[in-house]
Amino acid sequence: MKKVSFAEFGGPEVLRLIDAEEPHAGPGRIRVAVRAAGVNPVDWRLREGQVLGAHPIVLPSGVGLDAAGVVDEVGEGVEGVAVGDRVFGEGVSTYAEFAVLSAWARMPGGLSFEEAAGYPSVMETAVRIIGEVGVRPGQTLLVSGASGGVGSAVLQIARDRGITVIGTAGAGNQDYLRGLGALATTYKEGWAGRVRGLGRVDAALDLAGSGVIPALVELTGDPRRVVSIADLDAPKFGVRFSGVAGSVPVALAQAADLISRGRLHIPVEKSYPLTEAAAAHIDSQAGHTRGRRVIVI
Numbered sequence: 088m089k090k091v092s093f094a095e096f097g098g099p100e101v102l103r104l105i106d107a108e109e110p111h112a113g114p115g116r117i118r119v120a121v122r123a124a125g126v127n128p129v130d131w132r133l134r135e136g137q138v139l140g141a142h143p144i145v146l147p148s149g150v151g152l153d154a155a156g157v158v159d160e161v162g163e164g165v166e167g168v169a170v171g172d173r174v175f176g177e178g179v180s181t182y183a184e185f186a187v188l189s190a191w192a193r194m195p196g197g198l199s200f201e202e203a204a205g206y207p208s209v210m211e212t213a214v215r216i217i218g219e220v221g222v223r224p225g226q227t228l229l230v231s232g233a234s235g236g237v238g239s240a241v242l243q244i245a246r247d248r249g250i251t252v253i254g255t256a257g258a259g260n261q262d263y264l265r266g267l268g269a270l271a272t273t274y275k276e277g278w279a280g281r282v283r284g285l286g287r288v289d290a291a292l293d294l295a296g297s298g299v300i301p302a303l304v305e306l307t308g309d310p311r312r313v314v315s316i317a318d319l320d321a322p323k324f325g326v327r328f329s330g331v332a333g334s335v336p337v338a339l340a341q342a343a344d345l346i347s348r349g350r351l352h353i354p355v356e357k358s359y360p361l362t363e364a365a366a367a368h369i370d371s372q373a374g375h376t377r378g379r380r381v382i383v384i
């Protein structure tokens with residue numbers, strides 16, 4: 088089968104499309120014929136040799152965590168899913184024609200593989216950090232960096248739960264945030280004052296790692312009301328850095344429920360063939376994805 092792989096850490100040029108042995112579903116796993124694989128910043132962070140503490144890597148390594156596809160092998164002990172089912176979920180080396188998944192759910196009817204591949208990781212992260220920051224219905228959540236994959240998920244989960252969101256994003260994404268039900272402002276100079284003008288802030292999430300933690304603490308009045316997924320310096324300010332994944336099946340069930348009620352839609356900004364995985368990484372690393380980027384197989 089064809090698979091994207093890298094044999095040394097480095098820039099996008101280390102990615103190669105290779106012929107590889109097909110993987111097989113061991114106990115508790117399924118294998119899918121991959122139709123689409125989500126592109127996440129962690130994919131290029133791992134390719135560069137970052138975050139190896141949390142994700143040890145043996146070289147050569149495949150790329151990709153998220154996938155949507157058709158089940159074609161069911162491992163020992165797995166129930167409730169059959170060959171031929173359309174699923175989305177998380178696994179390893181998903182930029183490939185076949186991949187083994189460790190967590191999955193059936194895709195809601197009417198959802199394309201391309202869109203479905205964008206949900207698993209960002210929904211896991213969004214559900215986790217909304218829980219960790221402890222924001223409740225009727226309160227206001229500030230989201231710094233709200234137009235990317237995680238932000239798009241956070242905004243729509245919050246809207247469904249009756250949480251008001253104030254989001255920051257680039258000038259070209261203000262209407263996008265408003266379309267997801269948020270109050271919006273840019274992250275340019277003076278942003279904290281503009282946020283104050285939009286309302287009181289009960290809790291805040293830093294999704295961009297753009298050095299805003301002290302301002303988020305000031306706006307919420309309490310470092311325990313702030314969570315970051317992108318700034319490793321957060322603990323210096325008494326703020327939690329969230330890096331340990333929560334339950335993927337719970338997040339996928341929430342995604343399926345929201346999608347089937349018409350309450351969740353994250354657009355795919357651009358799709359790339361397997362041969363253009365390096366271009367997908369270059370575009371993701373530029374840091375201005377609206378919604379998601381996806382590899383299609």
Ligand SMILES: NC(=O)c1ccc[n+]([C@@H]2O[C@H](COP(=O)([O-])OP(=O)(O)OC[C@H]3O[C@@H](n4cnc5c(N)ncnc54)[C@H](OP(=O)(O)O)[C@@H]3O)[C@@H](O)[C@H]2O)c1
Nearest residue numbers: 128232234235236237256257260274295297316329330375
């Ligand atoms: N710790 C964890 O568990 C965890 C989990 C998932 C992701 N992450 C990390 O969280 C970050 C976000 O992930 P993602 O998947 O949402 O990324 P993404 O889809 O690439 O989104 C990046 C977003 O950042 C925004 N942005 C760029 N510069 C900004 C600034 N100065 N201030 C505010 N926003 C800015 C962009 O908005 P505009 O285009 O509007 O400028 C863009 O929408 C990444 O660094 C990722 O590695 C961590």
